[in-house]
Amino acid sequence: MSTQPFIQLVDLHKSFGERHVLRGMSIDVARGESLVIVGGSGTGKSVTLKHVIGLIRPDKGRVIIDGHDITHMKDVELNTFRRRFGMSFQEGALFDSMSVFENIAFPLRRHTKMTEAEIRARVEECLEDVHLHNVEKKRPSELSGGMRRRVGFARAISLKPEILLFDEPTTGLDPVISDVVAELIMEMDQKLGTTTVTITHDMKVAFKIADRIAMLCNGRIIEEGTPEEFQASENPVVQQFIEGRAVGPLTEGE
Amino acid sequence: MTAILDRIGRTFIRLFEQTGLWFDALWKTFTWMLRPPYDVGEWFRQMVRVGVDSIPVVFLTTMFTGMVLALQTFSGFQRVHAEQFVASVVALAMLRELSPVLVGLMVAGRIGSSMAAEIGTMRVTEQLDALKALATEPIQYLFVPRVIAGIVMLPFLAILGDALGVYGGYIVSVKLLHANPVQYKLNTFQFLDLKDVWSGLIKASVFGLILTLTGCVRGYYTTGGAEGVGRATTNAVVSASLIILLSDFFLTKILF
Numbered sequence: 205m206s207t208q209p210f211i212q213l214v215d216l217h218k219s220f221g222e223r224h225v226l227r228g229m230s231i232d233v234a235r236g237e238s239l240v241i242v243g244g245s246g247t248g249k250s251v252t253l254k255h256v257i258g259l260i261r262p263d264k265g266r267v268i269i270d271g272h273d274i275t276h277m278k279d280v281e282l283n284t285f286r287r288r289f290g291m292s293f294q295e296g297a298l299f300d301s302m303s304v305f306e307n308i309a310f311p312l313r314r315h316t317k318m319t320e321a322e323i324r325a326r327v328e329e330c331l332e333d334v335h336l337h338n339v340e341k342k343r344p345s346e347l348s349g350g351m352r353r354r355v356g357f358a359r360a361i362s363l364k365p366e367i368l369l370f371d372e373p374t375t376g377l378d379p380v381i382s383d384v385v386a387e388l389i390m391e392m393d394q395k396l397g398t399t400t401v402t403i404t405h406d407m408k409v410a411f412k413i414a415d416r417i418a419m420l421c422n423g424r425i426i427e428e429g430t431p432e433e434f435q436a437s438e439n440p441v442v443q444q445f446i447e448g449r450a451v452g453p454l455t456e457g458e
Numbered sequence: 459m460t461a462i463l464d465r466i467g468r469t470f471i472r473l474f475e476q477t478g479l480w481f482d483a484l485w486k487t488f489t490w491m492l493r494p495p496y497d498v499g500e501w502f503r504q505m506v507r508v509g510v511d512s513i514p515v516v517f518l519t520t521m522f523t524g525m526v527l528a529l530q531t532f533s534g535f536q537r538v539h540a541e542q543f544v545a546s547v548v549a550l551a552m553l554r555e556l557s558p559v560l561v562g563l564m565v566a567g568r569i570g571s572s573m574a575a576e577i578g579t580m581r582v583t584e585q586l587d588a589l590k591a592l593a594t595e596p597i598q599y600l601f602v603p604r605v606i607a608g609i610v611m612l613p614f615l616a617i618l619g620d621a622l623g624v625y626g627g628y629i630v631s632v633k634l635l636h637a638n639p640v641q642y643k644l645n646t647f648q649f650l651d652l653k654d655v656w657s658g659l660i661k662a663s664v665f666g667l668i669l670t671l672t673g674c675v676r677g678y679y680t681t682g683g684a685e686g687v688g689r690a691t692t693n694a695v696v697s698a699s700l701i702i703l704l705s706d707f708f709l710t711k712i713l714f
Contacts (some may be wrong), residue, residue: 230532255586257590257591259587259590259591283590283593283594283595285593286590286591286592286593287593289591290591291587291588291591293584293587293588293591294584295583295584296587297583297584297585297587298585298588299580299585299588300583300585307610310592310594311592311593311594314495314594315593322574359592360591362591369591399566406501
């Protein structure tokens with residue numbers, strides 16, 4: 205058993221035009237760990253998550269997954285490598301030209317040699333995992349926000365990934381459904397034994413699902429620790445964020 | 459003054475950037491085309507969309523163009539007593555030039571725009587990222603079937619356009635201008651060469667590539683929500699039409 209971290213982000217820098225989003229962001233994630241990255245809107249959380257799966261390449265710095273440096277990996281290799289990932293997107297990002305069933309079956313059809321019956325069974329299993337029933341024939345547009353999110357989860361886990369990434373899993377959901385979704389993430393994480401990286405600005409969700417929480421501010425990680433350590437942090441920025449106060453170092457000069 | 463120079467400079471940079479992206483996409487489309495898996499079912503779906511569904515538009519455009527062409531050339535040729543050449547001119551013009559170009563422009567408006575809107579919407583709703591996250595390259599899954607459909611189907615539409623244009627010319631000449639039907643038919647084929655047919659078909663095929671790829675590229679690089687999708691759609695038609703008209707000259711020169 206190596207002690208090397210499963211996911212390593214090393215000194216990432218990324219700019220979009222004039223906007224310098226990541227400024228030397230580094231973090232490690234151990235195998236099987238559930239890391240939650242929190243931070244305000246526009247601090248580069250989504251950008252960070254997209255670096256992990258190679259959807260965005262850094263201007264500087266490296267992304268290392270299980271010993272493989274994916275920073276400069278060729279498109280074709282990276283494409284194959286992504287089978288080890290499952291990613292859930294903010295609004296679900298379901299393919300709206302397909303039914304729920306076809307959405308979840310999509311990666312199975314493309315990447316496995318499963319028969320139609322096996323695919324059907326696997327899709328049912330995935331939907332069972334996210335506690336959805338009788339939605340196979342529905343179109344994504346017919347589903348509520350929470351259901352769309354869950355179908356997104358089901359699609360993300362269909363290939364039994366080693367790494368699960370959640371982009372704002374509870375944004376736009378009511379508090380009850382948010383909690384249901386958070387429970388679900390924990391369940392999936394435990395059942396599949398995956399390494400999970402979640403980004404959110406919902407502290408309740410973060411405290412619930414995290415083994416470790418990190419806070420991103422101005423393109424850098426300014427604090428990280430277990431939920432207890434994070435809660436007890438003396439960093440005024442972290443405290444302002446946890447308590448959701450309007451006045452504090454985060455909002456200075458605005 | 460510097461502001462003007464700045465604007466000119468930016469325009470040129472953007473132009474070079476767009477050209478670069480276009481050729482980059484062209485290269486990637488052809489390399490991904492060779493890699494499995496091959497979505498033959500999707501290829502056929504796109505062929506139906508590009509080819510079969512465009513027949514009504516092609517029908518009207520080329521037929522009426524053939525008819526107008528006969529009327530116009532007749533009124534001109536009558537002045538020098540060369541009416542017998544109307545048939546040859548209609549046939550040559552349709553086969554070599556008008557049918558491929560008109561089909562290209564019409565299909566660019568119909569299909570190029572809808573491809574840009576479709577892929578652009580996928581971009582702004584993160585569906586393209588989702589495809590990548592599911593280890594599926596969007597270029598392979600979306601571009602390849604569309605571009606293949608364009609390359610394969612446009613020549614067929616151009617053949618249809620050739621026939622309809624020539625037939626339109628025949629109708630007008632014989633029914634309206636009282637030309638001799640037998641003579642007209644003879645004149646139509648008198649100066650025709652097989653090269654006139656295939657040079658037109660090669661053009662059509664290239665235009666098919668241009669309009670589908672431009673639609674895909676414009677959609678793929680969409681930014682800025684619903685407004686961005688609208689912009690991408692318009693740009694797809696405008697740039698595809700421009701590229702078709704520009705490349706038409708060079709193709710004609712090469713295939714002369």
